[in-house]
Each structure stands twice: as structure tokens, then as C-alpha cells.
Amino acid sequence: MTDYLRADRGIASWLLTRDHKRIGVLFLVATGVALLVGGLFALFMRLELATPEATMIDEGSYNRLFTLHGVTMVWLFMIPAIPAGFGNFLLPIMIGAEDVAFPKLNLASFHVYVVGALVTLFGMLIGGADTGWTFYVPYAAGTPTAVIPILVGVFVLGWSSVITGLNFIVTVHTMRAEGIGWFDMPLFVWAIYATSIIQVLATPVLGMSLALVGLDAGFDLGVFDPERGGDPVLYQHLFWFYSHPAVYIMVLPAMGVVTETICTFARKNPLSYRAIAYSTLGIAFVGFLAWGHHMFTAGMSTFDAAAFGILSMLVSIFSAIKVFTWVGTLHRGAIHVSTPLAYVFAFLFLFVFGGMTGVAVATTSLDVHWHDTYFVVAHFHFIMVGGTLTAYLAALHYWFPKITGRRYSERAGLVGAVLVFVGFTTTFVPQFLLGNMGMPRRYATYPEQFAALNAMSTVGSWVLGLGLAWVLGVLAKALVAGARAGEDPWGSASFEWRTASPPPKHNFEAPPVLVGCYDYTGEADGEPEVRHA
């Protein structure tokens, strides 16, 4: 049987495919382009911030840049990248299914994504919006820029996200191969499952909030206009009701990648399967109740501040449990450091730091100083770039042989990992300090005293950009000239490695035996040796 890449030919066989693997690849390519575009926006922003005054880029353009950067990175890249890209490719294989539950819907979700992306792009081309990715009213309702097409674009992208999530939920519930119970699945599936729950329940709220902003902006309905009985703070509640859970849409899949990578390269079962599975669900559900921590200085009631403060602390515990479980998994393992694992180590450090600074800003009184300063910018880039982007790169390397059937150069891959890590820390560590000094975010110009740290950050962003370009080069070269990868180049026990690389069109040639995805004890059917750490 031929593999899924060669099974059919022609552009149409890709764009109209119902094969979850091809749809996954389509999403990976599309989101990769989005990363490139969003990254270029970032590099221009950093260029402008190299000096205190507006030199190369004026204020108006800068304000558009950070808006488009945020919108592109969040909705075009990060939210679909791991779930709709890797999730689509791997989830059915990992549960021994032939495809997702609704293959046509799956394709529709990609088409909807493309439509949303095109509308957003159209908005960018006719001038872009300058509201920030948060679209706060009343500013967003009155901005002279092209906010409406961007709102419509994001609205459409949201539906793509809902459809993907719905499909995955149903797939996990109804398509598991016989013998794969809930606690026999690879943990990546749990991560995608929990992510899907958030996507399905939170995204519609975003859709409605953006629609309301659009009505305010386009038809002067004044839903949030205080003169007409509206209240702009209520918009913030609605927006963050989506956008806080959305940060877990961005990080849970990354956590799934980390679990898989660590287990494979340490050749070890996770220290506690259930701790990871349950904390994943815990994040998904409790994560819905922390949104108000973005509003501590917005004039919210002290009662809500107290509630959201403590709920943020509680949701953090789940992440910490995961971190300890990962580190514990290394214990008594047989660790081999390769590029994916190197990225995962970077993840561990940067995510813990970024997450703990999340706990710091969730400490109500401290956020009064940090809110809307570069400290927050550093916090979320530590998690989203240091955490999720790093895990995304780990995934790219880890599953590259499975998806393409080829191997990349290990040495060149490690060089890329080091470049990215160095570039990242040089870019974002200074931003914590800028935040402490009191530099507000979304500033096109700034007073002299912030100059040195900003210059450093700009230099760092070039190194980071270089690192990512290097990675792109390494993978591109491997794609055309890489050595053939066997079925299981890493010696992993997980299910996706039990079929050919690239997998055949229907995932498995012969009915496979799918049992023990983390079983690295001696013989597969010998009595496993159980010990306590």
C-alpha cells in the first residue's frame, strides 16, 4: 500500500482531501506561513523600538504592527498550529482509528480557516487595525482604521476552531479502537481532547463579543457606550471569558507534546499517567474561571478581584503538577538528548519561569504595578514563545520523520535549538526588567531611561529570527535530501510509531496491536517491574 503522500496526486487531491493526515499537513503549512508573517511583524516592531523616538516607523504604523502581530500569532498561528496541525495528523492514529469522526467537517474546518485568514489578510492590506489584539471598546468602536474586516476574519477563524474541537471530542469518544480505554491513550490525546473542550465552549463567546464590537464600530449601536447605558468593562469580561481559556488552548497541546517527547527520549513511562490526565482536565475546566485577573486595575469590584485572584492560583497548581511529573519521569530513565528533547528542556525552564511570573501577576496587589507593562509582555512571551513555540519546534522535529518519512540532521537541529534559546532569552529577559521599571506596553516611543534594555531586546530578536530561519533551512533540506526514516527511528513505544513513516492512507497496513504506549520494560508481555520513585 502506498503512503498517504503518494496515494493521490494533484493540487485538488490535497485541497479537497478528507484524509486527516493531509488536512493536518495543510494546517501545518498554513500556520507556518502565519508564524513567518507574525514574526516579521515582530521584527519590524523591535526595529522601531531599538531607539526611543519614532525613527523608521511612525506611531500609527507601529500601533497597527502590534495589533497585526498579536492577531496573526494568536489566531492564525498558535491556536490552530498544534491542535489542528499535529492533532489532526496524530490523534486518529494514536487511538487506532482510520480517520476522525467527521472527515468532511474536518476539511470544512480548514476551508473556513482559509476564508478567515483571507479576510484578515484583506483587512491588513487595506490598512490594518490599531486596536491591539484585545479590541477594547470604546477605542475599537471608534478607531479610524480597518477594524471591521479584522473582526470578521477573527470571527470566521473562531468557527474553524469550534469545528475542529467538536470533531476531536466526538472522535475521542466514539472512535477509539477496541481495547483502548480512556487511560490507555497516549497523553497527547488527552491534551488535544481537553483543548477541544475549551475551543468549543469558549470560542462562541469570543465570536459574540467581536460581533458586538463590530456592531458598535459599523452601525453605532453603542452596546458598550456609557452614554447609552452600556459599560466598556463588561466587554472586557466577555473578551477575557474567552481569552483566558484561550491561553490554555495555546499551552495544553504544547504540554501534550512535552509529555510524548520526554517519555520517548527517556524511554520511560510517565511518573503518573493519571496526574497528567487529570491535571489536563483540571486546567481546561478551572481555567474558565480565572479570566478576571486581566482586569485588576480596570475598576472591577474587589470581590471579583479576590475570587479571580485565588482561582488563578488554583489553576496554576495543575500546571505545576505536570512540571513535577515530567521531571520525575526523567528519573531512572534512559535519556538520549536529541533536538526535540533539547527544545523540551528549554520549555521546562522557560515555562516554569513564565508560569511563575503568571502567578506573580495573578497576585492582585503586584499586578497593579505590572499590568499593561512590559512585564506582562515578557510573561506571555515566556509562555507562548518560550513554552508553546518551543514545544511546537520540538514537535516539528519529533514527528518530522513520521510526517515526511525523512530524517533531519541531528547536529544542525541542535545548533538551531541553541540559537533559538539564546535569542529568546536575550529578547525577553530585558522585557521583565523594563516592566519593573514601569515601561508600558503598546508604546511606539519611550523615554530615554528605557533605551538600553530595549536595544538589547532588539538585538535578541534578530538572533531569534536567525535561529528560526536556520531551523526552517535545516528542515527544508531534510525534506528533499534527508535520509529515509524507518517506522520508529526514536525507539518509541507510542502508537503512532507502529505504522510506516509516512503512514499509509488508512493509517495501518495490518490491524496493529495497540497496547502499552508507554511500556519500556523488557519484553512486551513479561511481568513489568514496578517500583516507586
Place this chain on the structure above:
Amino acid sequence: MKRRLHITPRTLWIAFAALLVLAAGSWASSLVPLGALAVPLGLGVAALKVAIVGLVFMDLGEHGGGVRLAAVVAPAFLALMIAFMLGDVWLR
């Protein structure tokens, strides 16, 4: 494996009648000034009606964990959203 149906056409009729009675009651009660009672009464009866629609018309009792989870979690999050927003508006 055939699913057993507990809901019969008769059950549907009974539920329908109950809905009509409740709706008529809601409407009648709105004719008298209720003061502070209007809100809890209006929403309470509505919740009761939705429960009937969910359990009988939508056959909720028959389904597996996934369906029930969806049916419970969404209203729960809606309620929490409203609670926290009121916790802001009332107490700020």
C-alpha cells in the same frame, strides 16, 4: 444492541401539557405586580420548562456521559459567567 426507549408518545403529550400549563401560569402571574418576586419567578419557571424540554423532548436521560457532560457544562459556565459579572457590577 438496541437502545431502549423510555419516552413514549404519551410522555410527550404529558410534557407538552405541563409546558402549556407552566407557560400560562407565567403569563398570568405577570399580570399581577410581583415586585421583587418577578425575576426569580420568571427565571425559575423558565428553568423548569427547559428542564422538561431537555429531559423529555431531547431525551437527555437516555444518553451517555459525553452528552450529559455537554448538557451540564455549558449552562454551568453560563451561570458562572453571569455570577462573576454581577459580582462586579453589584459590588464595585
Place this chain on the structure above:
Amino acid sequence: MEWLRELLFLPPGAGSMADDLDALHLVVIGTTMVGAAAVFAVALTSVVRWRRRRPGQRTARVTSPKAFEVGVALSLIVLFVGFWVVGYRQYVDIRRPPDDALTVHVVAKQWMWKFVGPGGRRAQGVLVVPRGRDVVLRLTSRDVIHSFFVPAFRLKQDVLPGRTTTMWFRAERAGTYPVFCAEYCGLDHSRMRAFVVALDPPAYARWLEGERVTQVAGLGARADVDVEVDSEGGEDMITRGRALASRYGCFACHTMDGQAHVGPTWRGLYGSTVQLASGETRVASDDYLTESMMEPEAQRVAGYDTVMPSYRGVLDATETAAIVELIRSLEDRGPAPAVDLPPTEVHEAAPDAGAPATRDGGTP
């Protein structure tokens, strides 16, 4: 403490809350650093200790004891909830202004800050306050959301259209401190800056008497901020308030002599407890009065009808401030002095009085 601040690039603390907040800051960030470093260190040592020795090497199945998992989770809960307890208490202090503070009305609009201080002294781009005295800001916006941020005090408060928010501080040291707008508000958001000038009591008194702050604080040469002090200054807020109230027809329904008319009297209203139609009670604070003018229906006084129109969009913030000042002057204690002087305790003849230099806000 000071060197730790330097290490973290925190500006010297000048506000009443800064020291407490920075102490918690250090604990939390210290924990963060130690935690992240520890996790990373354990991971790295594992790589060495448990490195793969043979290609086909297998491992034993290891699971964690339940007690260990529960223990870790519990101790983290204790740690995080500890942060929350301390942080939330400080937060409440930040949000609850003390009584008897000096009130300054702040109006934000794209892209400038305006201040109306005691005695109606108006200024743009510079907020002059006495050192050592509690100051309450009542902030409102004319257009979009802004945020009043003073890094040296570690404080910030969003400024909303159609609503008055409050924030308070006490400048502990005389000096000039930058103010930034921290909520994105459009094109010149990054240039919406100002200064808080905290003056020693004698200098503050001179300012009140009409001396220009540029002279008192030596701000003349600052180019990066639009400092403009309203020269007419000193207009009596109460007189202005009375003129406005009659111009806007308030006296058609309200009296100043204690008699109820279509609406309640203003005499003795300020600071009294008002019984609302909803059954609740409210203390007639500045906030309450402002809201009564902007949204009369939101808190209707028991025994009166909903006839009072809303004055939102009619009265601007300085006018509102003037009327509030008028009503305040009708408080039981009799008319308050137009100008509250700060307590004039003489401090160790601060060498930097008037023209202080701070790391990020000093005079160039």
C-alpha cells in the same frame, strides 16, 4: 532593600505602598527564580545521571507514590494561597481610599492629563501634591479608556469614560515622578505622559499661592512633556459650582437651605447616609454625588420620583467637580475652607526640595 531594587530595575519607591509591595515582589520573584532554576537543575542532572548507555536500553516502570503527589500539590497550594492572602490585603488597601484625603479631579482625554486640585487650581500634564499627605484622585475620561500609572508609587488605575474611578497615594518623598498612560488609547498613547510633582509643604504652599510649578519644581526645561499650568488658577471652586448649578437649572428642584423640594436638599447631604428607593443605603461621597448627576435612576433616593434628567455629557468633569465641591461646602460642619493646607511639619530640610532627581524621573 535598595540594592535588590536596583537588581530588579525597580525605580526607587516614593509612594506609601511601595515598600510593602516591593517586599512581596521580591519574595514572589525570588521564588520564581529559585523554582525555575531548581526544575532546570534537576532536569539537567537527570540527563547526566540517567543517560542512555546502550542503544536498546530499557527501563523499569516507575510510578510515584500517591502521598508524594498529594504532598507536592498541597505545599504548592499553601505557597500560592499565601501569595494571594498577602497580595489581596495589599490590594484592598490600594483600592480603599482613606478619609480626610486631599481630592484632585483628573480628566483624561486623547492624549493628555488634566488635573483640578483643591481650590480649583488647574493644570495640564503635571499633578502637584504635598509630600506626606494622603491624596485621592477621582479620575474620569472624556473619550476612551486610559490608565493612570505612576511607577514610583507602584500604582495604576484605569480611567473610564462615563464613570469615576478612584485611586489614592501618599508621596513619601519630595520629587518628580513620571506618569504614563498604560491603557492603549490610540495614536499618541505612548506620548500621553505627565508628572507627579511632590512638594515639601512650604513649597506646596507657595504653589497654592500661585507660583508656577515650573519654578517651584524646576520643570521648565522638560521637553518631553506638555506642561501647562492654567494661569487663571485659583478660581474659587465653590463660587464656580454655584454659578454652574444655577446655569444648569439644578435649583429648580434642589435647595441649599435644608428644604426638600422636587428633589432632596443639598444642605447636609455630603457625608450623610442616604436611603435609596431600592432599600439600600449609600454614604453621600464624591462618587455617589457624581453618579447621582450622571445616572440619577441608578440610585434613586427613597421618597422621590425619577424626574431628574441625566447630566452625562452635559456636565464635564471639571464642572462636576465644582458642583461636588459646592455640595461638600454645604456639609453640616459649615463651609469647608476653600483650600486645605497640608500639615506643615518641617522635614529634615530635604536637600532635594523643589528640584529632586530620581533615577528615572530626575531633572535632566
Place this chain on the structure above:
Amino acid sequence: MPEAATHEAHFESLERQKMAARLGTWVFLASELLLFAGLLALYASGRASHPEAFRYGVAHAMVWAGTVNTFVLLTSSFCIARAVHALRADRRRLAGALTGLTLVLAVAFLALKGYEYHHHLAHGQVPGGRSAYFVEHAELTGLPAFFTLYWITTGTHAVHVTVGAAVLAFFGLSIVRGRLRAPRAHRLEMAALYWHLVDAIWIFLWPMYYLMK
């Protein structure tokens, strides 16, 4: 040791498809409910800060129209539930007729709602609060918010009614033409579930906008 899983085409089975379709629909309904969540929460918050204006708005609603529409939707919900049972028992004529009745009721709902909208427009009760009506009621600062929310919420609901009716019309035709029979009754069931959700949301909108004075 768990039994070895084998790769079979068992998920092809109709039973599994039914389960998938049913779960998928319910998850979708959950999603739809949260689409309305923001509007419901805005209503709650708006009513909390402008109780008088909101009560004034409710007191001046067209109660009879809302009430009739409530009964219309309740009846339609019953009809479609009964239709599903009929189709399961392969009583296609009955199922087709009941689906048709549901459609008629849906159109009646929309027509009445349209009449009501027309009435509001004629009285200046427009979304956005820019009309003489709101100048007359200037002392009720929350009134524009009330009417804007009313229009957006009931409008969104009406869009859902329309979509639901279109889906039902499609299945109704299939039944009449004999293409949808008992073994695939779950398809009609899915459309009916959606219709019940539309009904359930109205059950809440009715007291919110017509009764709770």
C-alpha cells in the same frame, strides 16, 4: 493485561455513526448556548445597573406577541419531538405532517416577530438609542441599552429560528419523498435537537423581555 486491540472497520457501523452524530450535535448545542451567553450576561449586568430602565422596557413590551410566540414555539417543539418518534416507528406520513406543522409554526413565529419589530420601529424603539423616543425618555439612561440588547438578542435568536427551519424543511422533504426512513431517524433527531435548543433559548428570552417587570 488488556485485550489486544485490533484494527477493524467496526466504526463503520450505523450504531457508532448514530452515537457520533448525537454527541456531535450536543456538543454543538453547548457551543451555541455559549454564543448567547454574552448577550444573556449583558442583560443581567445591564439590568443590575439600570433596573428602572430595564423594567420600564419590559413593562412596555408587546406582551401578547411574545406570549403567543412562546406558545407557538412550545407547540412546534412538541410537534417535532413527536415527529421523531413517529419516524422511528416508521410512520412516515405522520412524521412528515408533524414536520410540516413545525415549519408552519416556525414561519408563524417569524411573521409575528417581524410584526413586532415593525411596531418597535414605528415607535422609535430602535437599536442604538438614536431616536426621538430616547430623547423623550432621557432620564432612563439605560433604555437605549435595553432596546439594543433586545434587538440583538431576539435578532440572533430569529436567525437561529430561520436556520433551524431551513434544516427541518430539508428533512421534511426527504421524509415526504421517502428518502428518510426509520433506520436513519437519527438525522431528523439531530435537527429536532437543534430546534429544541432554539425553543429553550426563547423560553428564557420570554420572561426576560416580556414578563419580568
